[in-house]
Amino acid sequence: MSSETAEVRQILDMNAFRPGDSAEAAVDRRLANLGAASVLFYRRPIEMVEAKGAWMTAKGGTRYLDFYNNVPSVGHCHPKVVAAVSDQIARLNIHTRYVVEVVDDYLEKLKATLPAQLSNVAMTCSGSEANDLAIRIARAATGGTGVIVTETAYHGNTALVTEVSPSALKRGSLPDWVIAVPPPSAAHHGDDIADGFRASVEAALAEFAARGIRPAALLVDSIFSSDGIFADPAGFLAPAVEAIRAAGGSFIADEVQPGFARTGASFWGFGRHGLTPDMVTMGKPMGNGIPMAAVAAKPADLAAFCADTGYFNTFGGNPVAAAAGRAVLEAIEEDGLQENAARIGALLLDRLQDIAAKDGRVSGVRGAGLFIGIDLAGDSGRPDPDLTVRVIDAMRERRVLIGAAGRYGNTLKVRPPLCLTEDEAAIFAAAFEASLNA
Structure with missing residues (x-):
């Protein structure tokens, strides 16, 4: 077109x-x-x-x-989620400075859906917070600052994440440490989406090199929803991920929209591409309306960030949110969603x-x-x-x-x-x- x-x-x-x-x-x-x-x-x-x-x-x-x-x-007002939230809020709702069984029950059930390497989960309240934290972790783990996104990406609304969300900007341009590449569409890359998208990422990496900026991450919503939804062919993301890793950067899979079984063939959008991300961010459907989100990361990467920066989220991972999240995972499994x-x-x-x-x-x-x-x-x-x-x-x-x-x-x-x-x-x-x- x-x-x-x-x-x-x-x-x-x-x-x-x-x-x-x-x-x-x-x-x-x-x-x-x-x-x-x-x-x-x-x-x-x-x-x-x-x-x-x-x-x-x-x-x-x-x-x-x-x-x-x-x-x-x-489903709106799913009875399992309603019951779980109602029961938990009548018992206890507090931050994560205390050990509360439902929180760890939930995290272990969530981690069972993820690659084993991503064994640490930092809980937040929104996908924006999750993506903000993921970028900061990627910078600590790689020593780079540059982030590659797609040209109509939306990753959230914190100050940091707005700068990697081209679709949110009404005026101005992206900062030097952000490069937006065309989405993985036939209109941009012809019949070879995988090679074309890899080439776009490699061109961005070359531009970072010219600017004297080390790359930190390729950050993409794994179904490219804000760009217009690009899912196929399954596996096309792999060469671009190889390119960012070869340059010393990491791959952050933004699963805020495609995650939690929506794509059908896989529980996570990145699963359709046969990938193991360096980090996974999630939100929106996670609590079926209860505000909750998270970053799943490798322990060493999270430790590199925490060595320099203290992180605590008052409401992230609270017991009511954990109860809702566990009910969502149970509903997906039991209802065959x-x-x-x-x-x-x-x-x-x-x-x-x-x-x-x-x-x-x-x-x-x-x-x-x-x-x-x-x-x-x-x-x-x-x-x-x-x-x-x-x-x-x-x-x-x-x-x-x-x-x-x-x-x-x-x-x-x-x-x-x-x-x-x-x-x-x-x-x-x-x-x-x-x-x-x-």
């Missing part, structure tokens, strides 16, 4: 409410409280009151099929590819499990974010929620709860097809 003359779009601005749009009292109240930091979805925001499974209910009773929120990944993501995701992908074969405006469909990207284009073949917004609005009218991603804001980001049923997937596909012609 040609991107000539296409305008780069800020993802948070896509189909977002803006002050001055018609508003209701509840919206005015929110804006008065949060001011310029308020981010509301849709030009006519929705006031939600409850949710269950893959469905959310607005004030007034309208129900929406949720294909947007990947935080309640095992990884298998469900693979099966329902494949069915949905096939249905969307059928729609694409009939409608040229659907210029690309790709993904893994229940993480799928749908590219929309105009008659010229150029990315069409305006069509994307119209489709998002039309799907809302059909009671389906979805958001956008990608450099030009023309990619629908499909990431429903992992408990999605075949009937619910069919509802989405029908709503999408109808919305193209709304």
Whole structure:
């Protein structure tokens, strides 16, 4: 798909409410409280009151099929998570300066899903904190400072992590110690994604050398969700990881979005590429709505950081969060959610590819499990974010929620709860097809 003359779009601005749009009292109240930091979805925001499974209910009773929120990944208000959190908060909730059994029970269950080398886990409250800490650990372990990311990456909102999140920057440019490379797409790298992406990383490493900067890390979301979702071919990440390690840097797998069984074939996004990262960061779906996140690291790397810098997180790894996290892992296993993501995701992908074969405006469909990207284009073949917004609005009218991603804001980001049923997937596909012609 040609991107000539296409305008780069800020993802948070896509189909977002803006002050001055018609508003209701509840919206005015929110804006008065949060001011310029308020981010509301849709030009006519929705006031939600409850949710269950893959469905959310607005004030007034309208129900929406949720294909947007990947935080309640095992399903909104999953009974196992509700019970675990309720029980634990009635017993004890304190920081990690005390030994509490549920915390170590959780950490051991989490580590069982990870490569054995990553045997230390530092708990935080958000993916932003996790990525911030991972960069600092990488710098201590490697002695370098440079970080390579992709050109529309989003890794969080701390001061440090904002600087490695090109999609968050409305003005200015990246600092000298950050280089953004093109995402692993056919548009940038042709048929050989693996070699092309490796070459992009090697070019960034050469530029760091010219700047006199030692590399610390290649930091990527392993499904490249903010770049527009690029999952295939499985294994394409390996050569780029070899390149960063050969230059003395480390590989940080940001699993905040693709982790916890979403891609179906593997519990972690990096697993599809046959990789063992130097660090794994995680968040969002980890607690199914309870704020929790973490960095999994090698003991020697974490020790190198802690030798110079004390680290403690008051709320990271608290017992209530640990109880929620353990319940999420149990729900994924007991409800067969990884298998469900693979099966329902494949069915949905096939249905969307059928729609694409009939409608040229659907210029690309790709993904893994229940993480799928749908590219929309105009008659010229150029990315069409305006069509994307119209489709998002039309799907809302059909009671389906979805958001956008990608450099030009023309990619629908499909990431429903992992408990999605075949009937619910069919509802989405029908709503999408109808919305193209709304």
